[in-house]
Amino acid sequence: MQRSRILGPIGIVWLILTLGVIAYATRLALLIAPMEATMGNVQRIFYYHVPTSMLSLLFPYVNFGASLCYLYWRRRDPLKALTSDAVAIASAEVTVVYASICLLTGMLWGRAAWGIWWTWDARLTSMLLLWLLYVSYLMLRKLSSTGQTHTLAAVLSVFAAIDVPIVYMSIQWWRTQHPAPVFGGGPDSGLDPSMRPAFGWNVLGWAMWGIFLLIFRYLLERRRQASEQDAALQAIEASLEIAK
Amino acid sequence: MEAHHLLWAYLAVWLIQGGYCVWIAWQWMHTPDCSGMESTDSRPIHEDS
16 A cells, blocks of 8 residues: 555656656757658658667567466465466556557558558567567467467467567568668668657656556556455355355 | 548557557456465476576
């Protein structure tokens, strides 16, 4: 109870700060950043597409770490295993949200820039595979009711995380329709200095938002776990009363 | 270049992010708060070996 009294105000302050940063970042992206010479205003999708894509490759590692912790603690310390499991499902859902946005904004940008919604190049295909892996993780958690569900999901998570470096390196390992890396893509890569503030603030804003969602979803899962435990305890007590 | 793609992209982001947040909030309000259970003894997770 004491912890929630501290977390509540901190959470509200964090949310207000996050919305402020996102609003400022969006203003920079739409109104302040210069118009790109080749693609015009459509290029401004970049300021949402790239930050969310970057974050969609980070949250899987939160899920990966939490799943490893779950597999380690499940027989040693059930309470820590429950905590790890809550982090795992929260991070998986946030991953799906960010990966969905990455794919959607990419398709819209691709339609405008290339004239096609989709192509089966390495970057797009591996990113779609990442999205499918985490959707399947969530479906397993949702639809399976065996005692092994959490363990199976944790193992799936370990394999799903393998796709992340493949997505990241795909545009360097293979020739793709997707553009070369903006950062670290060679001597001709890099972002114009006038575009960097908009990009940087959007990275910060969407990272703060992702952290907020992750913690909020984690707290929801912890509340659900406590509710299930309470229901199980009441069922046990009721059966003991009947047995008397 | 077609600028309405920009509009759809930004709208899609706000809808998805906002929709997910609203979903969490709705679930939060409809999940009973049993936070008093957190301090109880550790209960083993029911799993088949």
